[in-house]
Amino acid sequence: MSQSFVPPLDLQSLLSPHREAIAEAVSEVIASCGYILGPKVEAFEQAFAAYCEAPHCIGVNSGTSALHLATRLLDIGPGDEVITTPYTFASSAWCVSYQGATPVFADIDPATFCLDPAAVEAAITPRTKAIVAVHLYGHPCEMDALKAICDKHGLALIEDAAQAHGARYKGKRVGSLGNMTCFSFYPTKNLPCAGEGGALVTDSDELDSHGRALRNHGSIERYFHHEVGYNYRMEALQGAVLGVLLPHLEGWTQARQRIAHRYHELLDGLPLELPREAEGCESVYHLYTVRAPERDKLIANLKEQGVGTSNHYPRAMHLQPCYEGLGYKEGSMPVAEKAAQQAVNLPMFPTMTDEQQDRVCAALRAYFR
Ligand SMILES: Cc1ncc(COP(=O)(O)O)c(C=O)c1O
Numbered sequence: 525m526s527q528s529f530v531p532p533l534d535l536q537s538l539l540s541p542h543r544e545a546i547a548e549a550v551s552e553v554i555a556s557c558g559y560i561l562g563p564k565v566e567a568f569e570q571a572f573a574a575y576c577e578a579p580h581c582i583g584v585n586s587g588t589s590a591l592h593l594a595t596r597l598l599d600i601g602p603g604d605e606v607i608t609t610p611y612t613f614a615s616s617a618w619c620v621s622y623q624g625a626t627p628v629f630a631d632i633d634p635a636t637f638c639l640d641p642a643a644v645e646a647a648i649t650p651r652t653k654a655i656v657a658v659h660l661y662g663h664p665c666e667m668d669a670l671k672a673i674c675d676k677h678g679l680a681l682i683e684d685a686a687q688a689h690g691a692r693y694k695g696k697r698v699g700s701l702g703n704m705t706c707f708s709f710y711p712t713k714n715l716p717c718a719g720e721g722g723a724l725v726t727d728s729d730e731l732d733s734h735g736r737a738l739r740n741h742g743s744i745e746r747y748f749h750h751e752v753g754y755n756y757r758m759e760a761l762q763g764a765v766l767g768v769l770l771p772h773l774e775g776w777t778q779a780r781q782r783i784a785h786r787y788h789e790l791l792d793g794l795p796l797e798l799p800r801e802a803e804g805c806e807s808v809y810h811l812y813t814v815r816a817p818e819r820d821k822l823i824a825n826l827k828e829q830g831v832g833t834s835n836h837y838p839r840a841m842h843l844q845p846c847y848e849g850l851g852y853k854e855g856s857m858p859v860a861e862k863a864a865q866q867a868v869n870l871p872m873f874p875t876m877t878d879e880q881q882d883r884v885c886a887a888l889r890a891y892f893r
Contacts, residue, residue, distance in 0.1 A: 530880045532832040533712055536876040538776070542768060543742060546718070547586045549764035557628070561740075565763030569723070571770055572707075575690070576699030578725045580732035583758035584739050587686040587708025587722040593738055593756060594682045594704045600625045600653050606685075607647050608656035608850075609639045610840040611860040613858035616658050616684045617841050626850070628652070629633035629842040636802050636803050637661060637813065637867070640859070641669035647674070654680040659688035659698050661869075662810035663801065667693045667701045669760035671720065674694055682706065686722075690777050694804040695838045699725040709766060714780070714810050715773050721762040733805050734735055780809040783881060788872065790885040794892050797866075815866040822891060823868055829887040834869045852882065878881075 539546070553564060565583045573581035580646070584590050600606060602624040608616050610629040630643035637660045644655060656672060657665040665683075674681045685691070685698040685706035693699070697703040707713075709721035726732055737744050742753025788798055797815035801807050811834075816822045818856040822834050840860040842852035854861065871884055 526612065528883070530832060530876075530884055532834045532871050533713060534875060535716070539716070539769075543716045543828045546765055549768050550569060550718075550761055553760045553764045556567070556760075557676060557772060558755050560759060561745075562760045562763070563699065564760050564767055565758045567631050568758075568763045568767045568770065571767065572723055574626075575697075575770065575773070576705070576725045577697045578700045578705070579729050580726050580729070580853075581723045582726075582732065582735045582739060583763060584724060584756040585758055585762075586756075587706055587710065587713075588615040588618060589681070589685075589739070589754070589756040590638055590706035590708070590722040590724040591615050591684060592622050592754075593735050594656070594706055595619045595623045595625070597704065598654055598676060598680050598682075598737060600681045602650060603633065604653040605649060605651040606654045607639075607644050609658050609660070609666075609860070610842040611637060611837060612658045612660060612684070612868055613686065613837070614841065615686070616656050616734045617847070619656065623837075625653070627847070629840075629850075629852065629857055629860075631859045632863065633666070633802075634803075634859050634863070635800060635861055636663050636665075637728075638663060639670065640666040641666050641673060644670065645673055648677055648679075652677065652679060654682055656682045656684055656685040658686075659691055661799070662688045662691055662703075662808040663799070663814050664689075664691045664693040664698055664805045664807070665750055666690065671701075673836045677871045681706075686710075688808055690773060691808045692806040700727065703728065704731060707761065712783060714776065714808055716765065717762040717769075718757070718765045719762055719825065719857065721758055728802075776874035777794065777808045780872065783872060783876055784809040786881060787876070787885070790881070791888060793890060796888070809872060811869040812872040813867050813869050815863070817866060819866050819868050825891045826884075826887055829890065831884050831887045832871060835867065836869065838864055840864050843848055 681702035740757035812820035
C-alpha cells in the first residue's frame, strides 16, 4: 500500500487509541477464566439496550445468529413466507431458509436502497408471516409504512440493523421500532468487536426470556432442555471489547455524519448520484454509497489514483445460485439489479481526515474531467 493510499476503511486508526483499554478489559476476562457470557456480556447487554432505547438486549455470537433467533422465536417454519430485500447481505434471507421457510424478495426504493413498502405490499400472500427490514448502509427503512402493512396483515416486523447501530427514524432509535432488531458487531461494522458478535434487541419480556434460553442450548437450568436450542452465546472477550468501545459509538457516528455531509458538498455537481436521507430519517452512514453508471471503470480508475473503494452487493440475493429454485429471473427486481451494477462505496470511517477526503474528491473530479 503506498503511503498516500486512502483505504475504504481504516480499522487501525479507529481502534489503536483504545488498544490499552481493550487489553485491560480482555486481561480481566482471561484472569477470571470465565470465557462464555458472564458479567462483561451482561454489562454490555444492559448498556446496549439503553443505547437502543429498548428494554432488552441478548448478546449472541453473530448478527446471523441474532437473525436466526428472531425467525425461530416467531416460530417461522415450512410453508411460511417472509418478505425481505434482495439487496442485502445473505443473512437477511438465511434466517428464513434456516427455518425451512421461503424468503420472498421485494424490490427496493432507488433513493434509499431499502425495502420499497409498495413492493412489500404487492408480495404479501396468505402464507406471509413476517418482514425482515434491512436498514442498509446505516439508513433506516420507511418504518411507518412497513408497520402499517404489518398491522394490516398481522405480520411480525424484524429489523436487520447490522449496519445501522444508532440510526434514528422520526427521532426513535432502530432497535425500538419493530418486534425484534438484530445487530452485528463484525469488525467492519459501526460498533466492532474483536471477532464475531451480534445482539438481538426487543421490547418483549417473553421474547427476551425465550431468546436467552434458545441461545444457550434451549436450557434455563443447565442440562435440562425443554426444546432444541443453539450455541449462539456471546463470548466474554467480545462483551469486554464491546463494553470498552460502546461509549465511543456516538462520537464515531457524529464523525461519520460530518464526513457524509462534507462529501455531499464536495461532490455536488459531479455526474454521480449521492446518498440522501429520506424525510424523518437519520442515517449513521455505515457506508457512503454513490451510484455511477460505469461503476467498474470508476473503481479501477480510483484504484490507480490511490483511492480504495468497496462494493456491496455485486449480485442481488434473488439472482444468487443458492436461490435459483425460487424462480426469480433477471429483471424480476429491476431496482435492486441496477443498484448491484451501479453502487460503489467511497472511503468512510470515523477517523478519515479532511485531507484524505479531499484526495478522494479530487480523484473523482479528475476522473470526470
Ligand atoms: C445487513 C446485514 N445483515 C446481517 C449481517 C450478518 O452479520 P454477521 O456477519 O455478524 O453474522 C450482516 C453482516 O455483514 C449485514 O451486513
